[in-house]
Structure formats: structure tokens, C-alpha cells
Amino acid sequence: MALHNLTLTQISKGLEAGDFTSAEITQHFLDRIQQLDQGDDGLNSFITVTPEQALADAKAADDRRAAGNATPWTGVPFAHKDIFCTDGTLTTCGSKMLGNFVPPYDATVVANMKREGAVCLGKTNMDEFAMGSSNESSYFGAVKNPWNKETIPGGSSGGSAAAVAARLVPAATGTDTGGSIRQPSALCGLTGLKPTYGRCSRWGMIAYASSLDQAGPMARTAEDAAMMLNVMASFDTKDSTSIKQDVPDYTATLNDDIAGKVIGLPKEFFPESLDGEMKQTMMNAIAEFEKLGCTVKEISLPSTDLAIPAYYVVAPAECSANLSRMDGVRFGYRCEDPKDVEDLYKRSRGEGFGDEVKRRIMVGTYALSTGFYDAYYVKAQKIRRLIKNDFVKAFEEVDFIMGPVTPSPAFKMGEKSGDPVEMYMEDKFTLSCNLAGLPGMSIPAGQINGLPVGLQIMGNYWNEAAMLNAAHKFQQVTDFHNAAPQGIE
């Protein structure tokens, strides 16, 4: 098998067995990035590729293995979403504003991967400041979906998704504020997991909406996602919202029996308006879980429709506060010849931010302004409580909640970029998970019109191991996760 078709787990085992060195496999993936990602016809899934650093890290990993100190990750190549601060390596967050920003430190997730000896090949493209569902808002250009280059890969972790789907890397990190791991994973045929809020440290992960943001793995299989979460997850005193909870070995329980587990199907995730083929694809996937001994139960999450309005208050409000640090003074873009400080702030921000970021900053500024705070932000936080209560009640009766990740497969570039509200509808099945802080994942569940779609699995707080277990058992009896885009095999 060609090296790039190996899964993360297979690469880890291959390195251990001495089938190839880290230097060899790192070079192989770097060559693929050069061939398939760059130039006019390339996918544009990377903003920055770091071949010299990667090859040096690979050599160090091979030496470490020779010295007998290897971990499962030592020498394994992967990529980071360009939202994670990397000491000494350009970190843009997809924005002109940070087009020249070289962080002076590593994000905790980055440090965790480094400590294991993982080899980062570069930083992946993304919607600007993680605001978007199509990767079209990146200052560094749109990313093409390897399944069909005229369609979007999803967002905001669209570069990570396209890179893994095209086998440019076996796995990549992502972040998910309203669906940014699950939606691109679904549209590119990957297995992606957004953990419980507080599971992975947010330190050094450029903040969009701090009460919603979570980092997580994007890989081809549940087994690979488990291997990655093992290292990404940690309690971190540097993130004040990190929660002290032991990190289990997520790979240890992958093969546990799932017979007897109860799957809740919320009727709000299967509305009359849901595309017939999407519904059928989901039901076929759920039938596989029934064959594995799970039972299915119809449930209701009555506040689901309020997730979009609540999210589009909470997220913009928090982003307007977080992005106020980008003022052209200490780092990032600065306008030419400011005439005074006010002009410096306004033009640096006006010129440095793209349209979608400016829209969200303004919505958030309005929602937090005097006289409107209670009507918008506090109201949205109350709706969050209702959404959370729905889930708490549902998880008294079921082990998992399942439904579609997206209303449809990947759409054409440009199709929704002209209408922000239509673009926001893309997230209608993913937002409630973030608002409640629950873990959610997307697993490949088949194809519609030759494009992959994902089944969403939501679990109770801290139940990532059970979700990965269920996903892995599903992937043992199905083949959807092995499908590759044409020309990629």
C-alpha cells in the first residue's frame, strides 16, 4: 500500500516495526503537498508548509526511536490548523490581520503533540478567525474539496479536512465553535470529534468565542481520532476554563461491545424539510448500529431551532470582545500613516479584517451595547440553558444522540457566500452541541451525488471514549470511511 493511504494508526505501527523511517514518510507527505496542494489547480489546504522544520523533527524522532524512547506519536506526520500558535512559525488564523504574526510561544495542544515527537508538516487553511462554514472567508484563498474541486470543503477547519481527505497528511487538528470540525469532516468524508468543552486546552488557540471554542482531532478513522485525542486532551492551568478530569486512553475501549446502547433520534434533526436522500442515508447508517445490538428511540430536543439565533448572539458578542486585541499596536497588521490613535485603530481593523469578521464584530458590538445587553446576550444565555436542559433530559434515557451533520453534501463555491444568513443555516444541526458544551462527532455515512455526508454522534459530557467506541465498531462493519476522492488513491 502507498504510504499516504496508511492510517495514522498504521503509520504509528509501521514506524514501530521499522517498515519505514519518519524521515521517509515525512518526505513522502511533503512531496504530495507540493504536487497536490500548490499552484492554480492545487487544493490550497495549507497556508504555510514547514518542510525544513518537519524533516529536522523527523530526524530527531528517528533518533529518539533508536534510543528507545518512542511513543505511539513519535515520527508520525500531521498538520495543525492555523489557529494554533506555533513558536517561531507564522500563525495567521486565515486573516490579513495576522498575516505577519509569528507567535512567541506554543499553544498547549501544540506543546502536547511536540512532547510526543509528532512531526508537524505545516499550518492548514481556515475561514478567517474560524468564522465561516465554507472556507471561502480565508484571506489566503478558498480551499477546494478534493472530492470535487468546484465545491467547498466546509469550514472553518476546511484546510485540515481537505488535506486529510487528499491524503496530504494522515490527520490534522481542528477547532469547533459551531461545527467547524464536524461539518468539514462530514463534507470531506472524515472522522472528526469536538470534545466536551474544557477537555482540550484553549491556551494559545486564537480565540473566536471563548465559551464555545474546543479543539479536536480530524482523521480518517475513529481509531485514529482516539489516538490523537489521547495527546490533544489535557488539563491546563493556563486555560481558566479547562476542567480537571483524567484523560483516559481512548484507544483502550474502542472494541468494547456496544450491544444494548440506546440511540436517541431527535425528531428536530429529521424535520419534514430534510432531504429524502439525506434522511435515507442516515437511517441506513443507524440500521448498522441496530445490527450491532443498539436500540433506537425517538426523542425530542424542543429548543433545537433556537440554537441558530442564540449562537449568532453569543459567538459574535464574544468575538467582538476577543478581537478587540487586534488594534495595530502590539502585533499584527497596521495601516499606513495613521493620523492619530483613533485612526490607527479604525483603519488597521477596517483594512485588516475581512467582511464576515467585520459583520460578526458589529453584530456582537451591537448586542453588547448599552441598553441591548439583556435583550440579546443575556437572552441568548438563557436560551443556552434551555438547550442544555433538553440534552440533560434526553441523556437520562439514551446513550447517544444521532442525526445528520449537515442538511446536504458540499455545495458549490460561491453558492452561499453572498448571503450570510443562508450560510448560517448550514450549521443548524451542529450549533446546539457547542451551546450545551457537549461532545459531538461526525463519521462518514455514505455519499449523495458522489459526495460524502456525515452521521453526527453526540454523547453525554466526558463520554468521548464511548462515542469513539461506537464509531469504531461501526467502522469495523462498514466501509464508508475507506472511500477516497477520485484521483487520490
Add this chain to the structure above:
Amino acid sequence: MALDRSDVTNIADLARLAIAEDNIGQYQEELSSILALVEQMNAVNTDDVQPLAHPADAVQRLRADVVSEENQREKYMANAPAQENGLFLVPKVVE
């Protein structure tokens, strides 16, 4: 709530964002449609509901008041768009 042009100018000013005169109309339309979307929240009575700020209702963790960061002034200053003698430069603030 539909915004008028002066609302948009006022919001942009509060957010310290320079926006072109020609774009105000478009922002007016887009922000109004986003606000119309979020106002769907008003259909639900939430009088007796406690706002949720942290999904796990966790409270702020406190730490000991000790120095935890080493001094890396030069490294931090390397990203400054303009600096002199280790200080950030901005246009004159006090006349």
C-alpha cells in the same frame, strides 16, 4: 430590528472599524437580516431561566499569586509593527 444608516455608523465607531461610505447600505441590510434571525429568540418566554455562561456551570479557578511567566520582552516585541527602545510606538496621544 431594522437598523438605519446612523446605527451602522455608530456600531462601526464603537467597534473601532473603519468602513467605507459605499458599504454602509450593504452592512445595514446584512446586519438587519442577522438581527431579524436572532430575534426569533423572543418567541420563547425565559423569565424564570438562569443564564448559562459556562456549559459546565464551572466557576473561575483561582491560582496562587506568583510569577508564572518568564520575561521574554524581546521576543514579544518582535511582532510590534513599530517600536523604539523596547516600547510600542503609536501616533501622538497628548498634544
